[in-house]
């Protein structure tokens with residue numbers, strides 16, 4: 190059976206004082222039934238590792254270089270992230286794709302680099318509002334995933350987590366309904382099943398886009414929704430802990 194996971198994408202928020210207060214409330218969470226990961230900006234990874242200890246809540250970065258090392262000013266490699274205790278890394282978040290122009294191929298190469306550095310890539314896919322309205326949700330998600338399959342291959346996918354994040358639901362307060370999420374999650378699992386049944390059955394597919402304590406239980410009750418990638422609500426300890434609790438209850 191797949192396990193449930195909630196990951197908190199802090200985006201470009203936080204400072205030492207606020208982080209310490211938030212982490213102080215998260216540190217005691219029981220992750221034996223459902224996992225929890227925090228994904229702070231790079232400068233706070235070491236602080237998270239120190240305050241969370243070596244077990245329990247996992248740590249992820251928001252981006253990784255597609256290169257292992259070299260003259261790439263401003264970039265951070267997968268092995269460097271591993272050095273500060275990272276276990277996960279987001280690749281292809283829609284803000285990286287749209288603001289920083291990351292193509293499907295770059296995203297796929299970042300997933301390869303993450304795996305090579307022994308990090309678990311959380312590969313984000315999802316359509317914009319215009320694409321959904323044009324009826325292109327499936328074709329967009331299929332294109333994004335197929336590029337990962339062709340560039341990175343099944344071995345990388347087997348070690349990854351996928352996050353379906355409809356762009357129109359990110360930071361907007363407008364969540365996909367559980368049925369809308371389930372439909373796309375089942376579609377994603379179907380694409381993978383056509384290549385490898387085992388990978389499709391075991392891969393975690395998180396939903397992201399305005400997940401809150403009030404909607405998490407209904408989303409996580411869907412058979413193909415294995416947890417959430419949470420932005421805004423992950424900055425509020427009580428909200429994030431309640432979302433984690435919803436993941437625990439969905440397992441029980």
Ligand code: PGA
Nearest residue numbers: 359360398399419420421
């Ligand atoms: P949100 O962000 O929960 O604030 O909508 C989700 C994300 O961007 O990962």
